Amino acid sequence: MGAAASGQLTVGEPGTARIAVDLLGGDHAPAVVVDGALRACQADPALHLLLVGPLEAAGEVLRALPPGEQARISTLPIAPGDRVESWVESGVRSAVLAVAQGAADAVLSAGNTGATVTSAALGLGRRPGVRRPPLAAVLPTAAGRLVLLDVGSSVDPDEETVAMHARLGSAYASVVHGVAEPRVGLLTIGTERGKGDRLRRELPPLLAGLDLPGGGRYIGLVEGNDVVTGTIADVVVTDGFTGNVLLKGLETAYAEIGPPHDPARGVPPRAALLLGVEGTVVVCHGAASADDLAAGIAFAAQLHRQAAVAAMAEIETQRGVP
Amino acid sequence: MGAAASGQLTVGEPGTARIAVDLLGGDHAPAVVVDGALRACQADPALHLLLVGPLEAAGEVLRALPPGEQARISTLPIAPGDRVESWVESGVRSAVLAVAQGAADAVLSAGNTGATVTSAALGLGRRPGVRRPPLAAVLPTAAGRLVLLDVGSSVDPDEETVAMHARLGSAYASVVHGVAEPRVGLLTIGTERGKGDRLRRELPPLLAGLDLPGGGRYIGLVEGNDVVTGTIADVVVTDGFTGNVLLKGLETAYAEIGPPHDPARGVPPRAALLLGVEGTVVVCHGAASADDLAAGIAFAAQLHRQAAVAAMAEIETQRGVP
Known part of the structure; x- marks a missing residue:
């Protein structure tokens, strides 16, 4: 150096x-x-x-x-x-x-x-057990702030990596957003059984068995619309490729036409925190x-x-x- | 039946x-x-x-x-x-x-x-050469309509499948949107060399060599923000998992806070056409x-x-x- x-x-x-x-x-x-x-x-x-x-x-x-x-x-x-x-x-x-x-x-x-x-x-x-530190972004929703991770660090993660990201995201929502018992969802393309790819089919039982920090609980599969409404999850985990594409799309949409109205707070920074x-x-x-x-x-x-x-x-x- | x-x-x-x-x-x-x-x-x-x-x-x-x-x-x-x-x-x-x-x-x-x-x-x-027919959605942008495909048919496509989707999307923009020489981009998470997963690293040379219908041309890598602005591509190809997540996110954002202003047309239907x-x-x-x-x-x-x-x-x- x-x-x-x-x-x-x-x-x-x-x-x-x-x-x-x-x-x-x-x-x-x-x-x-x-x-x-x-x-x-x-x-x-x-x-x-x-x-x-x-x-x-x-x-x-x-x-x-x-x-x-x-x-x-x-x-x-x-x-x-x-x-x-x-x-x-x-x-x-x-x-x-x-x-x-x-x-x-x-x-x-x-x-x-x-x-x-x-x-x-x-x-x-790295924190114990963390293989690949994830980037966590924060999106505004009408129901409050939502943590989306990973948004670009792990492009093709395995199940254990995403499970660790769920733990880190739950801790983030608890500490930084003050959410009691954060609701953690897994991003997929349809909530019917068998939808999504191998990663999305194998993750739910692993996530359901986690002890999530801050009293977090895994609430199941969520879709792209749930990242916008923020009504069913406080934390959404996904691979870094999908997360990055969705983040850049939504941030740009909010910049062009205005973010969802969050009565409690302003617009979060367009910046991500590296967790783990x-x-x-x-x-x-x-x-x-x-x-x-x-x-x-x-x-x-x-x-x-x-x-x-x-x-x-x-x-x-x-x-x-x- | x-x-x-x-x-x-x-x-x-x-x-x-x-x-x-x-x-x-x-x-x-x-x-x-x-x-x-x-x-x-x-x-x-x-x-x-x-x-x-x-x-x-x-x-x-x-x-x-x-x-x-x-x-x-x-x-x-x-x-x-x-x-x-x-x-x-x-x-x-x-x-x-x-x-x-x-x-x-x-x-x-x-x-x-x-x-x-x-x-x-x-x-x-199926049309000749089509393995998996893609679903093509249309998104409003301030620069006109943008075709996004696949949005849920091929969750884990190979290179040849995405290349065929680029051809079908170019034909769609030409015929349905009347775009002369549609600009076709590949969705990824960063335009630096080596970014993205294996699919995204191997596709560019294949796409660059295609003869795209309607005078279409492959314009290279695009990101989530480009799907919102519509300024550099008329057609964006991706896997069906990423496309579905982005579509549902953007459609919901536009439903909650209003779509980008398209001076020429109204809001496109929230419906996808099966191509091929x-x-x-x-x-x-x-x-x-x-x-x-x-x-x-x-x-x-x-x-x-x-x-x-x-x-x-x-x-x-x-x-x-x-």
């Missing part, structure tokens, strides 16, 4: 959140990430950023802030190496390492999903806008402030009383 | 469309199908229906129409057999047979997709409303009147000039 933090961030004032931002990740990096980082800083005075990437891009953020605010920005310079691809991916690797070393509280990247998942699994460690790793890693789409990136940074800060990852780990290890 | 038409419909007056309606198909059959059939009759004076199912259900439609209109209704009674499942599925089999025998022009069913596809393939025959068979077979969701069923019947009538299936077959057999 070869990069070292040029300025260590102040540790742990109450309310402070130190987010390592991958300036190199995303289709329009670094320009759009620079914009997003600035907007996030302007919206949250207790936010500190560790900007990981080319020094000149980090400098743009610094110069745009008033002198009294510049202490909230640290930089971790990365210079182009011989191979462009490894250079770009070293952004997220260095950001993850900064969290592992205690120099930041959470990571935000809009870069390649595979590189982010691998960097986080290696750099932060020992740290807070938030991922934006490659095509994320500056506002999406600012929302992703704010989401990472919120998760850090509520100590969400530790709280999820705690309830994941509790066993239910039969 | 054992059922025979009790009243042959009048053949082929100009503008007349004779639709065989499966009264037994759908989650709320026959009541909701009866309602849908009535609404379709009231909206289209040149519509004739062959009602396939229990006589008492067909009688409800008849009694609700003015005496002078009752000649537009014929019945094909089906009584419960020993096994409920085979009785229900015999509805769509008998409806397909009525088309094969010339007693109706098209089929409408909201019943089990697998039974409909199998009945149509056996009863009407020698006849017109339209499928509604199991959970279809009476309005959905009426729209599906009207769609079947429109396709018959424009001789869409014959026109698609004609351009499918033409070879492009290199």
Whole structure:
């Protein structure tokens, strides 16, 4: 990796959140990430950023802030190496390492999903029993927020992987959304017996036998419409291919014509949390806008402030009383 | 099957469309199908229906129409057999047979997709080279109508099957939507090289080499958001599992918060056309409303009147000039 933090961030004032931002990740990096980082800083005075990437891009953020605010920005310079691809991916690797070393509280990247998942699994460690950490997205529904996972980490998962994702998703809904006894559904294409592919036919008995964290319960098969209405499930598990396609379709529909009305809350960030790793890693789409990136940074800060990852780990290890 | 038409419909007056309606198909059959059939009759004076199912259900439609209109209704009674499942599925089999025998022009069913596809393939025959006939849905976008296929027929297709679906979808967009040189995209989860599963990695060279009907051209990988915007593809091919989940999600989102504004046309019917068979077979969701069923019947009538299936077959057999 070869990069070292040029300025260590102040540790742990109450309310402070130190987010390592991958300036190199995303289709329009670094320009759009620079914009997003600035907007996030302007919206949250207790936010500190560790900007990981080319020094000149980090400098743009610094110069745009008033002198009294510049202490909230640290930089971790990365210079182009011989191979462009490894250079770009070293952004997220260095950001993850900064969290592992205690120099930041959470990571935000809009870069390649595979590189982010691998960097986080290696750099932060996976929770016990987790093979492939899933990305969990949050969708607005008229009935409240819905957790959809996986949305791009496990393209072709086996049954055990999806079962673990059901556990992680249940913990997420319990801790982050405050849902008592989350209802967990399996996404398929028809609720008649025998519908769907092999994975969908073999999973229901396995899911029905799980002890889900936070008092979660498996409520059976759900369909694409149930992800929109949110009336029968709080958490929906699926493979990462289907989840990614559905997420990008629904998010774009909501952006074009307005999201479902959720009386209790605003629109959730268009960002996903990587579950099953020992740290807070938030991922934006490659095509994320500056506002999406600012929302992703704010989401990472919120998760850090509520100590969400530790709280999820705690309830994941509790066993239910039969 | 054992059922025979009790009243042959009048053949082929100009503008007349004779639709065989499966009264037994759908989650709320026959009541909701009866309602849908009535609404379709009231909206289209040149519509004739062959009602396939229990006589008492067909009688409800008849009694609700003015005496002078009752000649537009014929019945094909089906009584419960020993096994409920085979009785229900015999509805769509008998409806397909009525088309094969010339007693109706098209089929409408909201019943089990697998039974409909199998009945149509056996009863009407498949087009040359078609292994598994796909279901093609139409979605509204701000840029016009978009054909999404397959949406539930082939859950785990091989490469050759998806390639044939690309050909059939291109013919559909050309004939039914009047698109010159349809742009055909392959749905995946990221356009970087190496993303997606094995199917998605192996298909692009095969699709790029196809001679697509109607002057269609393969434009490469697309994502869930592109199915909503409609700006880069007129036709999107995918496996039937992903297509079904995305379709049900987007249709429900559009029903809850309004569809994308299409300046040229209204909202397309929430019904899919079975492609690659020698006849017109339209499928509604199991959970279809009476309005959905009426729209599906009207769609079947429109396709018959424009001789869409014959026109698609004609351009499918033409070879492009290199």
